[in-house]
Amino acid sequence: MSDFNPKQQINSVSSKIVAGLERISEAYKVLLWEKAKQLGLSPIQIQILIFVNYHAIDLCNVSHLAKEFNVTKPTISDAIRVLLKKGFILKAYPSTDSRSYAVQLTESGKEMVNETEHFAAPIKHQFETLSESNQNNLYKSIYQLIFKLNQVGILSVQRTCFGCRFYEKQGSQSYCNLLEQQLKESDIRIDCNEFELKAV
Structure with a gap:
């Protein structure tokens, strides 16, 4: 029986937890989408900006970002292309291989992070209670x-x-x-x- 079947949840705490986590994940998606719509970005673009702001440059390349967010490399490449066009990031070449690049925030990118990074504050507030x-x-x-x-x-x-x-x-x-x-x-x-x- 499915964990999302209310009858299954009656006698299974683990099924209740699975269903509960699914609802919490929906809350994150709603908050992220709301912020994205306000600022004309996609959720993955916001996630990339926040990640790049707080992590070492060797983690800020297409391959790692794809693994980090469990999406395809083309999805990350598309998001990066838009962020480059908007002037929020720039390419950096930490190695001698000119085909391999990482991304760094520009000043406007850092300002955008300030605008977006607290999107999950309503959830944090509930935990603090x-x-x-x-x-x-x-x-x-x-x-x-x-x-x-x-x-x-x-x-x-x-x-x-x-x-x-x-x-x-x-x-x-x-x-x-x-x-x-x-x-x-x-x-x-x-x-x-x-x-x-x-x-x-």
Whole structure:
């Protein structure tokens, strides 16, 4: 029986969670589309601008962006072409291969990020009404789910502590060998700038 069948959800908490996450994903899409329509951009263009603003240039090329957002390279290339035309980004060539380029924000691109990056604020506000304990428990479930979805190939990119070469489990305690400190549950990161993939 489908997880989206209300009868299935009656006796299955996991089905209720799946249905609930689907509704939350709809909320993100609605908020992103509203912002996109206001500014004459597409949702993926907004996502690219925000991502480029906060990540290293070696992650800001067509190949990686396609993996990051689980879309095709032509979709990313089309979005980049529009952003270049609008003057929000420019091409950069971090390697000697002139065929391979990354993108960087222009000043107007940075201004556009300021206009768009808080599109999910209404959702964050609702999380902030939860107790600290409930927030921490929810966050733990989320970062574990992201890692597991990556492990089974559904999410192609993750930069959580669990997949990082600096992460170590010491008994029941998490430890970061880069920071040289133990990690509380709330210290575990979903998107770490120092992330380096653990060798298999």
